[in-house]
Amino acid sequence: MRRVITASFISLDGVMQAPGGPDEDPTGGFRHGGWTFHYFDEATGKTLFEVFEKPFDLLLGRKTYDIFAAYWPHVQGDDPIAEKFNGVTKYVATRGDAKFKWNKSQSLGSDVVAALKELKAGEGPDLLIQGSSDLIQTLLRHGLIDEFNLVIFPLVLGDGKKLFAGGAVPAAMKLLRMQSSPTGVIFAAYRPDGPVKTGSFVGPEPSEEEIERRRLLQ
Numbered sequence: 001m002r003r004v005i006t007a008s009f010i011s012l013d014g015v016m017q018a019p020g021g022p023d024e025d026p027t028g029g030f031r032h033g034g035w036t037f038h039y040f041d042e043a044t045g046k047t048l049f050e051v052f053e054k055p056f057d058l059l060l061g062r063k064t065y066d067i068f069a070a071y072w073p074h075v076q077g078d079d080p081i082a083e084k085f086n087g088v089t090k091y092v093a094t095r096g097d098a099k100f101k102w103n104k105s106q107s108l109g110s111d112v113v114a115a116l117k118e119l120k121a122g123e124g125p126d127l128l129i130q131g132s133s134d135l136i137q138t139l140l141r142h143g144l145i146d147e148f149n150l151v152i153f154p155l156v157l158g159d160g161k162k163l164f165a166g167g168a169v170p171a172a173m174k175l176l177r178m179q180s181s182p183t184g185v186i187f188a189a190y191r192p193d194g195p196v197k198t199g200s201f202v203g204p205e206p207s208e209e210e211i212e213r214r215r216l217l218q
Contacts, residue, residue: 002120003146004059006129006136007051008163009036011153015160016133019153024067030160039153043181051149052084055125059116061132062094068130069102091119091127093135113142120144137167147176147191154184170196 009019018024018033026033060068068085075082090105093112100106108115116139119127129136129145139145150163174193180186206214 002122002124003126004116004120004129004139004144005056005126005147005149006145006163007149007151008129008131008136009151009153010163011035011155011157011160013156013158014162014164015157016131016163017157017160020067025063025161027161028159032157032160035155035157036153039181039183039185041181041183044151044183044185047179047181047187048151049080051128052081056084056128057089057091057125058085059091059127059129059132059135060093061135062092062096063134064131065090065092065094065100065102065105069100069105073102088125091115093132093138112138113144116144133161133163133165136163137165140164140167140169143169143192145192147189148173149189150187152186152188154186172196 008016010016017030018026019036020034021037022033024033058068068090072082072085086103088104090100090102091108092100092105093108112135116127129139136145172193172195173190176189176191178186178188
């Protein structure tokens with residue numbers, strides 16, 4: 001059975017929109033595109049690449065797919081990420097006609113949820129989500145994400161598309177691993193761990209009989 005895994009860059013307030021550059025995704029008047037740039041160092045790059053060391057196929061929303069397809073096939077030189085992205089299968093969630101120029105790309109069709117359930121039930125490598133905030137909301141609503149790899153940057157962005165937005169469903173999470181970089185970036189991996197468990201630090205209200213008993217003991 002295949003797993004669906006996110007690898008998401010997020011701010012402290014959960015924004016994941018346009019981490020790579022000013023023109024990446026200005027939807028909604030977002031003005032902070034490229035907010036990850038000044039936090040990248042050697043340690044950050046090394047830890048990020050570990051996400052791509054295991055076999056995977058890419059799972060992308062159409063906007064992220066178009067951004068990637070305009071960049072990764074044209075990378076010059078020996079770039080290990082470009083080599084992996086160009087070589088794997090790209091599964092794309094798109095509402096329009098699927099006309100793909102990037103090799104090994106295919107549409108998930110009109111019913112993305114059904115297509116992903118079928119993919120997950122089959123054989124093959126994990127399905128790795130990059131960006132694709134709208135697609136993530138759909139997957140969250142249907143409980144289709146098996147692991148969250150979060151790269152948390154030390155800044156607050158305010159407005160913008162968020163990882164846990166309209167699709168968020170209450171769920172507990174189990175921390176699998178965590179580390180940090182010298183620039184303050186935190187790498188944390190979680191998996192869903194059942195429903196939210198609630199409790200109280202305050203005991204139950206005493207009954208009338210208990211109140212009377214305590215009064216007599218004073």
